[in-house]
Amino acid sequence: MASRTIETLVGCFVAAGIGAVAFMALKVGGWDSLGKSESYVITAEFSNIGGLTAKAPVTLAGVAIGRVEDITINRDDYSALVAMRIDSRYDNLPEDTSASILTAGLLGAQYVGLEPGADDFYLEDGGKIQITQSAVVLEHLIGQMLFNQAGGG
């Protein structure tokens, strides 16, 4: 085969390979959405986070606006401290915003839902959400129901 044909074919091959790497990095890995946008971190304390994990989405009115970055235990009062990285486009969350841990579907993954308040001051980087609602743990719910039924009957 002529060397020009070979070189063209190799060129196509290398271009396709590099294109595939780029596709994986940008479209599959989601690098484009990570790199461009600025973000800030807010925290919230929950008495029980249920099955919440790092990387779970943080939503406002159902729209994902950030991710759970880190979950630790507060040594002083044994509550769970959840750090959330929020996209800087949404930097106008009022200070009295409340956070609750919700479940997608009946058995789906858990996520953090934010409910905006009415305060004039906005949460800033490192800010802390005061009003939180813990995850609903199915076992507690069933236990409570059984307890109520026993009391009623």
Next chain:
Amino acid sequence: MHWLQALGRSAISSINGLGRATLFLVDLVACLGELRRRFAEVMAQLHNIGVLTLSIIVVAALFVGMVLGLQGYNTLVDFGAESSLGLAVALFLTRELGPVLSALLFAGRAGSALTAEIGLMKATQQLDAMEMMAVDPMRLVVVPRYVAGVVALPLLAAIFSVVGLFGGYIIGVGLLGVDSGTYWSSIKEGVDVFDDVFNGIIKSIVFGFVVTWIAVFQGYDATPTSAGVSRATTQTVVAASLAVLGLDYVLTALMFGKV
């Protein structure tokens, strides 16, 4: 005591082989500096090793992606989690199947051809003839093939993963009715560019080094007879496949073990 002696002999010969392979690699790396002068030869080998392997990679990837889509859907639908189909397919492909399966196919398609080619050159005394003409066969024959193999495999693995994703898409979205937007967004949400994509690429680079090393060494080290070349070719496919699978476990434990 016969079997003990045989055991000892085979242990010594395999250790000898490992030593020769290591020395061979050292020689090979020492010759890499003059690569610029061999550019045309590297091109020709990239065509042999990369472009001609592309068809088997694309076809295999398409079917693997389609099977992943089908199997993944049937498993996930039991948990009502079929919206995560894209994520499952993408993680399987980027972390494991892309690098590993393309390395196995590469060993079978390109590795065996490399061994047979170099082995036959040795058997027909072409390598000796080059040395007689003061041409180092290491530089002229081995190095361009090695470099081409190391460059080609990561590219093939990336193409494998991408084609596999579309295979999963065809089945998941086209046949089973997963939403097209959900398929791609679950992938984007769940796949991390460093943890998953780059680690997969690192895997395929390691496999490229090892598979091509085994292939060119087996050819260079083959007994210069037709039986010897045939044994070396078999040995390449067996050793390279086992090395890929074993290394894959080690790399996976290093990369994803702590999660």
